[in-house]
Amino acid sequence: MNFELLCSQIRALGIEEGDSVYVRADLGEVINNKQHGATQKFKPVEAGKAFIRAIRRVIGESGTILAPAFTRVFIYPFVDKSYAFDPERTPPITGGLSTLLLKEPEAKRSCHPVASFVAVGKNADYFLEGHDENALTYLPIKKLIEYRGKMLLCGCIDSSPGFTTVHLAQELLGLSKKSLLGMLMGVFYLKKGERRYFCYRSMGGCSLGFYKFYSLYNTRHLLASGFIGGANSICINAEKAFEIEYATLKADPRFPLCENPRCFFCRGSLLYNLKDMPRYYCLVAPKKLALSVFGRFGRKP
Numbered sequence: 687m688n689f690e691l692l693c694s695q696i697r698a699l700g701i702e703e704g705d706s707v708y709v710r711a712d713l714g715e716v717i718n719n720k721q722h723g724a725t726q727k728f729k730p731v732e733a734g735k736a737f738i739r740a741i742r743r744v745i746g747e748s749g750t751i752l753a754p755a756f757t758r759v760f761i762y763p764f765v766d767k768s769y770a771f772d773p774e775r776t777p778p779i780t781g782g783l784s785t786l787l788l789k790e791p792e793a794k795r796s797c798h799p800v801a802s803f804v805a806v807g808k809n810a811d812y813f814l815e816g817h818d819e820n821a822l823t824y825l826p827i828k829k830l831i832e833y834r835g836k837m838l839l840c841g842c843i844d845s846s847p848g849f850t851t852v853h854l855a856q857e858l859l860g861l862s863k864k865s866l867l868g869m870l871m872g873v874f875y876l877k878k879g880e881r882r883y884f885c886y887r888s889m890g891g892c893s894l895g896f897y898k899f900y901s902l903y904n905t906r907h908l909l910a911s912g913f914i915g916g917a918n919s920i921c922i923n924a925e926k927a928f929e930i931e932y933a934t935l936k937a938d939p940r941f942p943l944c945e946n947p948r949c950f951f952c953r954g955s956l957l958y959n960l961k962d963m964p965r966y967y968c969l970v971a972p973k974k975l976a977l978s979v980f981g982r983f984g985r986k987p
């Protein structure tokens with residue numbers, strides 16, 4: 687039966703009863719199953735539910751699923767004043783998995799105005815407690831490491847590469863605040879019925895270069911890989927991944943920057959990457975500006 691196949695594929699990646707698992711997944715990839723036969727019978731939402739049910743079956747009642755349920759953030763002065771984050775109501779922008787997890791009857795969500803997490807299972811309260819506007823952006827990931835949890839990437843190994851522990855390492859090393867964007871990003875949120883403004887100083891930023899860590903994990907044989915449905919997937923111990931990422935970033939904070947010379951975040955905003963700024967602001971930024979201005983005027987009505 688397909689559901690049993692999903693469960694066995696998840697187990698084959700090293701996930702066991704009692705595990706706490708942080709999951710990022712492209713549910714479309716799980717469903718688009720040409721060769722691996724697990725979810726062909728399901729419609730999209732049903733397939734997503736089956737995926738969640740299968741993980742819960744594997745980790746059992748003593749396990750916990752954790753996932754990002756991130757929400758909108760704005761750049762000053764374009765802050766949407768009609769929007770205010772409310773953990774009870776605001777839909778996440780992190781895809782179908784977090785949307786479906788939030789609909790689970792016992793789902794919990796943390797209160798961080800931009801980077802809230804959703805958790806379901808035994809330790810949900812432990813992972814989410816205290817994760818509000820004053821906390822580390824990636825506090826639940828820090829707790830996952832302390833709890834010896836695992837991280838699962840499903841169907842987004844290339845399109846949204848890498849593990850969120852990299853963002854935590856950047857935050858603990860003080861790199862997340864070294865961006866020109868830091869003072870400009872923010873959002874309104876609701877707390878105890880009151881509307882407040884949150885300045886998103888400690889931001890995650892561009893993660894398109896996080897795939898560079900894959901070869902480092904592999905040299906220590908830390909990555910388990912396989913298919914879940916049609917989705918190419920990898921799984922790793924959070925603590926061991928973090929050790930490598932922290933040490934690498936400490937030696938070279940520029941290591942995980944993406945390859946795109948036009949990336950504003952990596953090439954034009956980071957105070958620990960001043961080296962790329964002259965080229966970005968002299969060559970790339972003027973071209974981008976010209977394209978946007980002339981593109982606008984050149985458009986046919």
Ligand SMILES: [Zn+2]
Nearest residue numbers: 892944949952
């Ligand atoms: Zn980038």
